[in-house]
Amino acid sequence: xxxxxxxxxxxxxxxxxxxxxxxxxxxxxxxxxxxxxxxxxxxxxxxxxxxxxxxxxxxxxxxxxxxxxxxxxxxxxxxxxxxxxxxxxxxxxxxxxxxxxxxxxxxxxxxxxxxxxxxxxxxxxxxxxxxxxxxxxxxxxxxxxxxxxxxxxxxxxxxxxxxxxxxxxxxxxxxxxxxxxxxxxxxxxxxxxxxxxxxxxxxxxxxxxxxxxxxxxxxxxxxxxxxxxxxxxxxxxxxxxxxxxxxxxxxxxxxxxxxxxxxxxxxxxxxxxxxxxxxxxxxxxxxxx
Ligand SMILES: *[C@@H]1O[C@H](CO)[C@@H](O)[C@H](O)[C@H]1NC(C)=O
Ligand SMILES: *[C@@H]1O[C@H](CO)[C@@H](O)[C@H](O)[C@H]1NC(C)=O
Numbered sequence: 001x002x003x004x005x006x007x008x009x010x011x012x013x014x015x016x017x018x019x020x021x022x023x024x025x026x027x028x029x030x031x032x033x034x035x036x037x038x039x040x041x042x043x044x045x046x047x048x049x050x051x052x053x054x055x056x057x058x059x060x061x062x063x064x065x066x067x068x069x070x071x072x073x074x075x076x077x078x079x080x081x082x083x084x085x086x087x088x089x090x091x092x093x094x095x096x097x098x099x100x101x102x103x104x105x106x107x108x109x110x111x112x113x114x115x116x117x118x119x120x121x122x123x124x125x126x127x128x129x130x131x132x133x134x135x136x137x138x139x140x141x142x143x144x145x146x147x148x149x150x151x152x153x154x155x156x157x158x159x160x161x162x163x164x165x166x167x168x169x170x171x172x173x174x175x176x177x178x179x180x181x182x183x184x185x186x187x188x189x190x191x192x193x194x195x196x197x198x199x200x201x202x203x204x205x206x207x208x209x210x211x212x213x214x215x216x217x218x219x220x221x222x223x224x225x226x227x228x229x230x231x232x233x234x235x236x237x238x239x240x241x242x243x244x245x246x247x248x249x250x251x252x253x254x255x256x257x258x259x260x261x262x263x264x265x266x267x268x269x270x271x272x273x274x275x276x277x278x279x280x281x282x283x284x285x286x287x288x289x
Pocket of ligand 2: 030031282283
């Protein structure tokens with residue numbers, strides 16, 4: 001059924017796509033959406049996120065931090081206490097990143113070494129102690145310094161790149177991801193499979209004998225040779241927000257090549273994985289592979 005829906009959507013997309021110029025098909029960063037789903041028209045999938053504080057406030061997001069100090073940069077907002085998708089804005093109120101929080105109480109180190117994986121930081125938000133994954137869409141050094149105004153946002157789009165915070169210090173430890181797929185080969189990111197409406201998945205340091213305890217909790221998405229999004233993926237099925245996805249093992253084995261041997265067993269023991277796709281392009285239906 002899901003496959004049928006994808007085929008149907010792709011057919012609609014191809015028809016729409018033909019009406020657009022090649023330029024429109026390039027991955028413009030004209031939006032920010034989270035959560036993949038089989039049906040692009042379902043309001044719970046590809047959920048558009050506010051790219052300015054003004055828009056966030058209009059949509060009832062609440063501010064949870066406003067200082068540029070400590071473990072994270074920027075001003076952070078979330079909607080209805082949903083720490084599954086925390087938005088980060090710079091000092092001018094323009095989108096600068098995103099976080100996912102997972103309640104520490106749901107996690108057991110039996111299935112994954114959360115404590116030693118540098119990507120996970122910790123924070124207490126709305127009284128809940130969380131593991132936090134953080135991505136920035138601009139050079140982290142600019143977030144509390146220059147920031148961006150609305151005309152920058154219009155011109156550059158949602159971001160100028162992707163930086164993953166791989167440690168407790170957001171300036172020192174954030175790593176810039178390759179913006180174009182022709183520079184990926186100089187890195188440890190390995191190409192996986194492409195799915196329409198998702199893009200080409202890239203996995204960090206992927207190999208058959210990869211240790212499950214070192215599995216990197218993020219993947220990159222490319223479309224038309226350019227970074228078009230990214231995702232979080234953690235071992236364990238954590239149900240605390242509507243924004244996460246719980247892919248079946250068959251989806252994982254088809255997207256990751258080679259598929260690390262240990263993961264199948266770990267998937268069963270931990271009850272699955274929790275993932276979340278993020279997209280920078282409005283027209284996700286144009287991601288055709
Ligand atoms: C994150 O940091 C760890 C430990 O310093 C390092 O081994 C790993 O390669 C880094 N990840 C990326 C994506 O660079
Ligand atoms: C995003 O797509 C929707 C639906 O096609 C459209 O109404 C909207 O104007 C688009 N926004 C941008 C920024 O292109």
